[in-house]
Amino acid sequence: MKEERTIPFVDLVRQFETLRPEIEAAVTTVMKEASFIGGPHLQRFEAAFAAHTGTKHAVGVGNGTDALYLTLRALGVGRGDEVLVPANTFIATAEAVGLTGATPVFVEAREDDALIDLDKAGARVSSRTKAMLPVHLYGQLVDVEGSKAFAEKHGLLFVEDAAQAHAASKGGKRAGSFGRAAGFSFYPGKNLGAYGDAGAVTTDDADLAARVRKLANHGRSEKYGHELEGVNSRLDGLQAAILDVKLKHLDAWTARRQTLAERYDQLLGDVRKVKKPVTHERAGHVHHLYVIRVDQGRDGLRAYLKDRRIETGVHYPIPLHLQRAYAHLGYAKGAFPVAERWSEEIVSLPMSADLSEAEQDRVVAAIRDWSKM
Numbered sequence: 001m002k003e004e005r006t007i008p009f010v011d012l013v014r015q016f017e018t019l020r021p022e023i024e025a026a027v028t029t030v031m032k033e034a035s036f037i038g039g040p041h042l043q044r045f046e047a048a049f050a051a052h053t054g055t056k057h058a059v060g061v062g063n064g065t066d067a068l069y070l071t072l073r074a075l076g077v078g079r080g081d082e083v084l085v086p087a088n089t090f091i092a093t094a095e096a097v098g099l100t101g102a103t104p105v106f107v108e109a110r111e112d113d114a115l116i117d118l119d120k121a122g123a124r125v126s127s128r129t130k131a132m133l134p135v136h137l138y139g140q141l142v143d144v145e146g147s148k149a150f151a152e153k154h155g156l157l158f159v160e161d162a163a164q165a166h167a168a169s170k171g172g173k174r175a176g177s178f179g180r181a182a183g184f185s186f187y188p189g190k191n192l193g194a195y196g197d198a199g200a201v202t203t204d205d206a207d208l209a210a211r212v213r214k215l216a217n218h219g220r221s222e223k224y225g226h227e228l229e230g231v232n233s234r235l236d237g238l239q240a241a242i243l244d245v246k247l248k249h250l251d252a253w254t255a256r257r258q259t260l261a262e263r264y265d266q267l268l269g270d271v272r273k274v275k276k277p278v279t280h281e282r283a284g285h286v287h288h289l290y291v292i293r294v295d296q297g298r299d300g301l302r303a304y305l306k307d308r309r310i311e312t313g314v315h316y317p318i319p320l321h322l323q324r325a326y327a328h329l330g331y332a333k334g335a336f337p338v339a340e341r342w343s344e345e346i347v348s349l350p351m352s353a354d355l356s357e358a359e360q361d362r363v364v365a366a367i368r369d370w371s372k373m
């Protein structure tokens with residue numbers, strides 16, 4: 001039997017090969033100009049990213065966690081406050097809250113799409129709740145009108161965690177433009193990824209953008225005039241120049257992900273034991289991840305695929321309320337049964353714009369073989 005190539009979960013090497021001349025030129029330019037911190041590449045990328053998102057301002061920061069943290073801090077969230085966060089997300093969503101001194105308050109997931117369940121969020125609101133931080137999980141927008149109405153009803157700030165949802169859209173508006181502000185991550189494996197850590201905040205609010213920029217740059221707006229104690233969390237010139245190159249490809253990559261997701265849906269349609277993800281609007285979902293559910297034998301399926309050189313992931317295997325990091329908040333197993341069941345049954349299949357159809361066929365054939373066992 002011929003040795004088959006490993007199908008990586010996300011193929012960043014193949015992506016680089018398609019971009020090599022553009023990336024090398026951009027990197028060389030930054031080196032030649034020595035515009036490492038701040039400078040024209042950062043400005044150009046910020047303007048381009050704001051335009052792409054449909055917001056007035058984008059502020060580059062060091063990573064997606066800081067994008068959320070600095071946004072909350074700039075909005076005045078801090079000690080004594082509570083912020084609603086979905087139970088099933090990457091820990092960064094909750095860390096951003098904790099970093100401000102506030103407490104994350106977890107909310108149950110919806111049964112069909114794993115997004116935050118607004119019907120169950122009301123019971124989580126207290127007199128201390130100051131903001132809500134829903135996550136456009138896997139690249140699918142949360143109920144944005146519902147979130148807005150919920151925030152208004154309870155007097156909360158609505159901030160989007162858009163780390164997985166670059167260009168996800170509804171009614172012509174894109175992720176990052178629905179809330180008061182949004183945090184994006186450009187972690188390498190995200191739909192728009194840097195070659196290292198990077199992130200951005202988007203907002204229409206000029207004052208808020210200026211406050212985030214100041215906080216991210218040692219609390220200053222001039223070289224040695226520090227108005228408050230901030231942090232060092234800047235998007236550097238090299239990453240900005242790389243992101244500026246990649247942003248021009250994002251729409252094509254998104255379309256490719258959508259094609260692949262639709263193809264997975266079709267090919268897996270009649271496979272026993274496998275539940276396909278629920279996609280509310282094909283054109284608006286950017287499929288950062290393609291997540292299937294299996295009632296039983298999730299780990300067995302993953303091992304079966306691994307033996308056939310197919311990498312998979314689980315996003316996420318432990319819901320945040322059951323993480324040791326949040327043991328002090330006192331949640332018990334069973335607190336959020338829907339989120340808990342998701343964590344036991346999900347498998348993320350290989351998904352990136354660089355996945356070939358032949359590779360996708362191999363993934364599906366292996367799942368089909370496993371399902372017959």
Ligand SMILES: *Cc1c(COP(=O)(O)O)cnc(C)c1O
Nearest residue numbers: 063064065090092093163185187
């Ligand atoms: C990746 C991610 C983040 C954090 O991004 P970093 O750039 O890794 O700090 C935040 N929230 C979600 C949902 C993410 O997937």
